[in-house]
Amino acid sequence: MLPTFETDRLILRPRAMKDIEDCLAMDRDPEVTKFIPGPWNDPEAHRLFLTGRITADFGAGLGYWSIFAKKNRQQFLGWVLLIPADAVGPEIEIGWRLNRTAWGKGFATEAARSVLTHAFATLRLEYVIADIAPGNVASIRVAQKLGLSARHETRYLDQPFASYQIDRAAFETNASAY
Template sequence: MLASVIQTDRLDLRPLGLADIDSFVDLHAEAWVTRFVDPYPRDRALARLAEVERQWTERGYGLFAAVCRDSGAFIGRCGLNYWEQFDEVEAAWTLHPTAWGRGYATEAARACVDWGFEMFGFPRITAMIRHGNTASVRGAERLGFSPRREEIVAGHPVTVYVGDRI
């Protein structure tokens, strides 16, 4: 694994894994979160986290647990996710509603995008945002991403935002 932890001003980002099952399930059970991200009951969450660990092992990148450095609290997940169906790397972020409105999502996503461009030389990174998720659209725009196309992901229409390596 290439990165054990990425530190931002306020966050520690460490590889997400099976040990995070309870926090992951709790995050994806929040009604405000599941408006735009599918819920993950425990059995589905275990399969997803095993896939995240596999991506870390095979690709050297994946999703991180976002942890507040001052409190040690798990506030969500972010990172880079490879989509085989598109042959693309996506910057993904999902934070607990108690962490919204503080700039954490942009801080975490910026660190992940910069790390992806620097460590792996990706020519572009995408963000797949469900229709109506205006907060994530604003986050993608703050990252310098722009809308490029429409797709269907996990049965939901999304706008694919793209950030090109500069």
């Protein structure tokens, strides 16, 4: 079972099937999925993909967390993940997706910071990656705020992505600045 996290403004709880409609609605916004290839325009494939991701066992301490505002605990803001890269590994990746109404408020950084703390302090991972499409300036900025830096180019579903990385020592050094 994944832990639940609380930050100053957010509650992150393990994503569950009760979140599927909120996730489907978020992914139907073309601005939200603009930089992420996926089955977003095929309702059946999209639901099947999400069901698989929600019910998968990614390993101890790994998975997805749904993000909610503390001020409105019913308001689904998005999710953050810590799973094997592209769900197969071997590297462990962090990622985030938020509803457009939650953009520009620092929620992605705040949520991802909690999950990175879990990755390094609890799971004792050596490093974590984030693969981000080159044009996704907002996600690149979140990665930079978290202390991740670009390492190399990679591909996801035959599209170019930049692979960002942070190791435990760098995170622990940066953690004192939070």
